[in-house]
Amino acid sequence: MQNVTLPIMTRLNLLEETRFEKLPVAVYRDKETAAVKVAARIAAIIKRKQQAGEQAVLGLATGATPVGVYEELVRLHREEGLSFRNVVTFNLDEYYPMQPTSAQSYVTFMHENLFDHIDIAPENVHIPDGTLAPEDVAAFCLNYERQIEEAGGLDLQLLGIGRTGHVGFNEPGSAPNSGTRLVTLDDLTRRDASRDFGGKEYVPRKAITMGIGTIFQAREILLLAWSGKKAPIIKKAVEGEVSSEVPATYLQLAENVEFIVDAEAAAELTRFDKPWLVKDCVWDEQLIKKAVIWLSNTLGKPILKLTDEDYNAHGMAQLVTEQGPAYAINIHIFNKLQHTITGWPGGKPDADDSQRPERAVPAKKRVVIFSPHPDDDVISMGGTFIRLIDQGHDVHVAYQTSGNTAVWDDDVLRYVEFAIDFETSLGKDAGPLRSVYENMREFIQQKQTNQVDTQEIRNVKGFIRKSEAIAGARYAGLADDHIHFQALPFYESGKTLKNSVTDKDIELTMALLQQVQPQQVFVAGDFADPNGTHVVCFNIVVEALRRLRKTETWVADCWMWMYRGAWHEFEPYEIEMAVPLSPQEVIRKRNAIFKHQSQKDTPVFPGDDAREFWVRAEHRNHETAQQYDRLGMANYEAMEAFVRWHF
Known part of the structure; x- marks a missing residue:
């Protein structure tokens, strides 16, 4: 009897734990593990169909989410002999208009990530055609549906999910019985794609997509989602009411669906976010x-x-x-x-520090503030930056990347025109510089979407960001010899898709840390950064310190604090150090941010928040202070928040 009862109780406990969830959700510790599991399920379908002498019909998705699945399928083909000769594929969608040879096309994506590395027959590959004349689109869509039916229907449909809740390009307002059709893309979808296209204005406004009704006809549906960026929409899709405003909620009506997510994407589901409720x-x-x-x-x-x-x-x-x-x-x-609140972010001298977030000793600390971009230091922790200097600490700032992709082209011309006029005013020959300027101007006039800038243009963009960073750090009170520009190699590709991190990036960081031997390190822990640079820079610093810990005794006394603010903020329960700012200090921080003139008004990559960075920063700092006030703490003008990283 006991052997029967335990499994029943386990199932009942699981039902209680997931009672807010309206469809099955499998949660894996990371996306790599999940991708391997999904690839294994796809491989099993292919093998089962092969044994039966039948075709396996797969509906495939694009974007960053399924890349790991495709990598594992390629590995299975190369190392374990998985054949795709009996596989027929239908892709979910394609931008319209879109040339198949474009770097942003889903044709290019699928060939680069899967088709060019397996033995699938070219005639078995189907992707919506982004080159059609407008009058031919409707007929193409009807035929696409007919081809799926003639192939025997989809055995499995792979899906991602957009932050609007779209599956495929079925945006809010889509009908549950919709078929393959031409759609208009949501503004948020276009913003999310802007990095791939070099700006939202270059992202197509339309796309051809399979419909919700088409997806529902698949015999098995797997929706994949990775990272905390997808957590809010996963909660809505899994626990929310069925609504056309979140098309993914329609999947609650399907009997053959499963969500496959990593721990970060699952973080806002009730069983993880508020487990006491279940x-x-x-x-x-x-x-x-x-x-x-x-x-x-x-x-x-x-x-x-x-x-x-x-x-x-x-x-x-x-x-x-x-x-x-x-x-x-x-x-x-x-x-x-x-006890998280302190006006002494470097520790209060000659004070009992047993209930304080930072140590009292040494009274004057060596500090390194790592700033992924040339303005993250003042945007995210400008008030604390200034206070550390005012309180006598030996502060250094390290700008990890040049930030040269985030400057408007016309700013380049404006600065070079200034340089030409300055050269001329000194009676010097500005001819060589004028020649470079003319080449720049011609290149910019003919520049294609997402085209890599010339080295001269990238240099000028980097110089603009560098001069602004120096102005901001000087305003905070820093001496020039305490301002460091690392120009980490991973960033210097001149493209929105950056190079991989190498030992060179880590070694440059180790050298700076060894030079300063800090007792405090501040790093950007704002992984909501849509460009991905923050998390890369964070991991470089962590790895540098890990390596140094093996040989350098000073590292044991080095505390690492994470800051946010440019894109997101820590929740109150996460905060371990809250530095209050007076109204005057808020103004000083704002003025430091103002030194970054190339990022004022509208930055090149604004993300979801259209406000200027100084407005965002002040709002988030003010909101943190208000949250502390609502909880019963003292009422401050603003607060900057930090979380300590423990190795």
Whole structure:
């Protein structure tokens, strides 16, 4: 009897844990593991069909999400003999208009990532045609549906998900019975694609896509999603109501669907984000802090006013039973939050530091602030940057990349024109510079979408960012010999798609760290950066410190703090150091940001937030302070937030 009961109880517990989820979700620790599992399922279909003497009909997706799956399928073909001779494929979509030879076309994508590396017959590959005349599109779409039917229907449809909730290019408003058709792309979809095209204005406004109804006819549907960027839309698609505003919610009506996600993409599902609502929890310090702050915000009550009844009515009875009463928990969490607040980000000299986020000793610390782009330092932690200098610490700033892809072309011409006039005013021959200028101007006039700039143009863009960074750091009070420009090689490809990180990037970082031997390091932990540069730069610093730890004793005393602010902010329960800013300090930070004139008004890559960077930064700093105020802390003008990285 016991052998029967345990599995039943396990299933019941799982049902309770996932009760907010309206379709099956498989969660893997990382995208690499998930991709291998998905590829194995596809391979199993192919082999089963081969044994039956039948074709395997696959619906394929494009974008960054399925790349790992395709890499594993290629490996299975090369190393384990998986044949694709019996495979017929139909791709979900294609931009319109779009030439198949374009770098942004899905034809190019599929050949580069899969078709050119396997033995699939060219006639078995089907991708919507982006070169059609407008009057031929409707007939093509009808025929595309007919070809899928004649092939026997889709055995498996692979899907990604856009942040609008689109599957394929079925944008909000799509009907659940829609077929293959020409659609207009959502503005957010075009913004997300802007990096590939060199700007949103170059992204096509339309696309040809399979419809929701077409996708539903597949015998198996797998939707894949990786990274925290997809977490909000995964929650909506899995736990939200079925709505045309989030087309992926239609998949809740399918019986043959499964979502395959990594831990980061699953992070906002209730069972991970608020586990106390679905199961008994192991109440560690971080989870208690998160739950109490959530309860305070949910009820609109300061932490110290929460009651046992509040806990019991909101899924937290277990916590009160194990660690209550409520007031004892409230006091504990209130004190934990209070102790994160400090006006001494480098540590307060001659003070008891047992309840402070930073050490008191040494009183004057050597500090390195790593800034992925030339403006992240002042945008994300400009107030703390200034305060560290004001309080006498030995501060260095390291600009990890040149940022030369994020400058408008007309700024290049404007600066070179200034240089020509300056040369002429000194009575010098500006002829050679004028010749370079004319070549630049001709290149820019004929420049194609996403075309790599000439070296001279890239240099000028880099010089513009460098001069602005120097101005900002000087305004913060830094001496010129404490300003370092690393120009890490991974970034210097001149393209939006960067080179891979190599030992050279890490060795340059190790050399700077060894030179300064800091007790504090600040790094960008804002991985919501749509360009991906922040996370790459973060990993370089982490690896540099890991290598140095093996031989250098000073590294044991080096604390690493992560900052955010340009794109996102830490949640209150995550914050380990909150540096309050006075109204005057907010103005000083704003003025430091203003030194980056090439990024004012509209930057080249603004991401989702159309506001200028200084406006974003002030809003996020103000909101952090307001959140602390609502929880019952002191009411400050603004706050910059930090989380310590533990090796």
